[in-house]
Amino acid sequence: MSKRPRAESDAVEPGAFRCGHVAIVGRPNVGKSTLINALVGARISITSRKAQTTRHRVLGILTRQDAQFIFVDTPGFQTEHRSPLNERLNRAVRSSLAGVDVVVVVVEASRLGPADRAVLALIPAGVPVVAAVNKVDRLADRAAVLPFLAELAAVREFAAIVPISAEKSWQLDTLLAAIAKLLPIGDAEHPEDELTDRDERFLAAEYIREKIFRLLGAEVPYATTVGIDSFEHKAGLRRIHATIYVDKTSQRAMLLGEHGERMKSIASSARRDMEQLFGGKVFLEVWVKVKSGWADDERMLTQFGY
Ligand SMILES: Nc1nc2c(ncn2[C@@H]2O[C@H](COP(=O)(O)OP(=O)(O)OP(=O)(O)O)[C@@H](O)[C@H]2O)c(=O)[nH]1
Numbered sequence: 001m002s003k004r005p006r007a008e009s010d011a012v013e014p015g016a017f018r019c020g021h022v023a024i025v026g027r028p029n030v031g032k033s034t035l036i037n038a039l040v041g042a043r044i045s046i047t048s049r050k051a052q053t054t055r056h057r058v059l060g061i062l063t064r065q066d067a068q069f070i071f072v073d074t075p076g077f078q079t080e081h082r083s084p085l086n087e088r089l090n091r092a093v094r095s096s097l098a099g100v101d102v103v104v105v106v107v108e109a110s111r112l113g114p115a116d117r118a119v120l121a122l123i124p125a126g127v128p129v130v131a132a133v134n135k136v137d138r139l140a141d142r143a144a145v146l147p148f149l150a151e152l153a154a155v156r157e158f159a160a161i162v163p164i165s166a167e168k169s170w171q172l173d174t175l176l177a178a179i180a181k182l183l184p185i186g187d188a189e190h191p192e193d194e195l196t197d198r199d200e201r202f203l204a205a206e207y208i209r210e211k212i213f214r215l216l217g218a219e220v221p222y223a224t225t226v227g228i229d230s231f232e233h234k235a236g237l238r239r240i241h242a243t244i245y246v247d248k249t250s251q252r253a254m255l256l257g258e259h260g261e262r263m264k265s266i267a268s269s270a271r272r273d274m275e276q277l278f279g280g281k282v283f284l285e286v287w288v289k290v291k292s293g294w295a296d297d298e299r300m301l302t303q304f305g306y
């Protein structure tokens with residue numbers, strides 16, 4: 001990625017611009033992707049109420065006058081279920097932690113379980129860690145967070161502990177201020193209008209996967225992956241052909257729904273999101289195919305980009 005030379009006029013003070021990589025880690029479902037989207041100001045990482053929505057390492061880039069924050073969203077660190085797919089997701093978490101300047105560990109207000117402690121134990125020594133205590137909007141009594149903050153502070157050293165609500169965008173400036181101090185001085189690595197390292201093809205597949213996570217029950221989302229067969233951008237229109245792969249024929253039927261109604265709503269809601277993010281019309285065609293055992297097959301996992 002090319003470096004953008006900084007203009008004299010917007011420099012805060014000579015040499016004071018900061019830029020660094022900030023890994024966002026935490027157990028599944030704590031709100032990491034909601035947080036990165038709120039920080040960047042765009043839906044670059046998919047979210048849902050189900051654990052383990054994120055399966056890829058995704059960069060979210062925020063450029064301000066004084067700093068560029070390169071956030072790294074990661075899959076939720078899984079401690080309960082062992083499978084070839086989960087092994088790959090955990091590997092992605094571990095490798096995202098290597099070489100970052102700051103780690104933001106997201107925990108849920110008032111809950112510090114073994115899964116949170118497992119994530120804390122992964123963080124390499126010598127990297128400053130900021131704790132984002134998320135979902136404080138759920139607490140009936142705000143003061144209830146105080147003993148939790150004390151409990152957290154006793155677990156390890158934190159550069160800062162900040163109670164936030166990613167969903168309501170509460171206290172995100174405080175969180176950013178705490179992170180900014182820890183970034184090294186240096187030039188921006190990405191152009192200032194760049195929001196993510198991922199291309200439209202990747203985001204298109206992710207938006208389809210998000211709708212499946214949001215619209216279907218407990219089984220199908222975990223048995224599903226999405227591939228983009230073709231992506232053509234001509235005269236302002238994006239024509240996208242995608243295939244959803246499931247593990248079993250019964251899951252295909254669940255995805256399609258009666259008379260294909262469910263599939264229609266998945267596709268049209270994914271298409272609307274794409275049109276908003278890409279800023280143009282999208283034609284989307286989605287097929288559903290059965291590919292048994294894809295999540296347990298190392299070769300297929302690689303083929304699907306995990
Ligand atoms: N009430 C409340 N809900 C939140 C907040 N942040 C996230 N959530 C919800 O928590 C759920 C999980 O959010 P995600 O952002 O997908 O969580 P994640 O940590 O990225 O999850 P994985 O990718 O599965 O590890 C979603 O239903 C969010 O809407 C918050 O500040 N307050």
Ligand SMILES: [Mg+2]
Nearest residue numbers: 032033053054
């Ligand atoms: Mg996520």
